[in-house]
Amino acid sequence: MPTAVISGTGAYVPTRVLTNKELESVVDTTEEWILSRTGIIERRIALPDQATSDLSCPAAVQALENAGLLATDIDAIIVCTVTPDMMFPSTACIVQAKLGATQAVAFDLGAACTGFIYGLQLAAHAIEAGSWSHVLVIGAETLSRIVDWQDRNTCVLFGDGAGAAVVSANGRGPRILGIHLGADGTDGHVLTMPAGGSRLPASLETVNGRRHFVHMNGQEVYKFAVRIVDEACSRLLDKLGLSYNQVDFYIPHQANLRIIEGFAKRLKLPLEKIAVNLDKYGNMSSASIPVALHEFGERPPQTGSKVMLVGFGGGLTWGSCLLEWQAN
Ligand code: ACO
DSSP: OOOEEEEEEEEEOOSEEEEHHHHTTTSSOOHHHHHHHHOOOEEEEOOTTOOHHHHHHHHHHHHHHHHTOOGGGOSEEEEEOSSOSSSSSOHHHHHHHHHTOTTOEEEEEOOGGGHHHHHHHHHHHHHHTTSOSEEEEEEEEOGGGTSOTTOHHHHTTBOOEEEEEEEEESSSSOEEEEEEEEEOGGGGGGEEOOSSSSSSOOOHHHHHTTTTSOEEOHHHHHHHHHHHHHHHHHHHHHHHTOOGGGOOEEEEOOSOHHHHHHHHHHHTOOGGGBOOOHHHHOBOGGGHHHHHHHHHHTSOOOTTOEEEEEEEETTTEEEEEEEEOOOO
16 A cells, blocks of 8 residues: 655745734734734735735645656645635636646645645545545635734734645655544534625625624634644544654644643643744644644654644644654
8 A cells, every 4th residue: 555655845925924013003902912812923914916826836836846746747636725716616726727737636625724634634545545646735825815804803813824735655755644533513603704605695784794704702712722632632643552752743733822832731742842833924724734844844853753733623623643754
């Protein structure tokens, strides 16, 4: 059976930086409140002419280059996003055309902040089954387009960006040892964008009611996140017959530094073992983990190191993926 490896990664964030200080003139907030409650210092905002596919493509090109592949080598493109360019065609098809990935099937995947890990699962299974040899998994978001810039509870949290990984059959790069996924739709109401779908199509009423923006019960999401990070990791470790002390590094979804610090404290982990980039980018939903993975891989750990990706988000959804670094 072929082994699924991450043969290349890439990342792209827009050039426009939005600082906490600037947000003081947008909503009733303070630099200090945002930093102390979230750990975020600044985030990136897509330029007016940049949609999600425009952030995806540079990340994808870099991932292909790092994998030593051409766009035409790719069998499938999965774009994980809750902010597609439009309802249809899929952003993945738009990316496929822009890259010239003529041999690739293409589709979007909606699992919010856990999207990238869901995408890795599909890619790894298709590779292990022998269906595909190279899959481009992209996590990309332009959340700035769906946050309510009048709502201080949400607009300070998010940022735009894209991360990409090529998952290949065999070869060099970190090996995917296992993945655990979960979902619980019964609590999905705590994080939604109510309008714009078939339930509440766009109308003057939905626009005036600000229903096309992110609506979030922050405290409920926080409680869910704290519980599920541990559970997602331990379920996967149990399945693989491993324990927490056999994991060398963690790359969690970047929602809030307090969630990450709480996790570190419970597991008695030094913070150096946990990748953190939310100070620079905020919460980029499905892009958070692949961007952090790309940055982490720029200073690769020792051969044999085990690295846990762990995500949670809207749906509600969650997932974990254990990687093992191989010699290059
Ligand atoms: N500036 C100043 N005050 C604010 C701001 C702000 N930007 N936002 C909220 N407040 C106020 C609230 O109005 C409230 O005031 P009140 O007591 O007068 O009503 C007060 O601060 C406390 O609000 P809380 O919601 O209790 O603040 P909390 O400490 O819980 O922090 C936060 C809020 C940061 C949203 C936290 O709940 C959180 O991180 N939740 C996780 C949610 C998350 O990360 N979601 C991201 C998307 S989901 C995902 O990625 C999985």
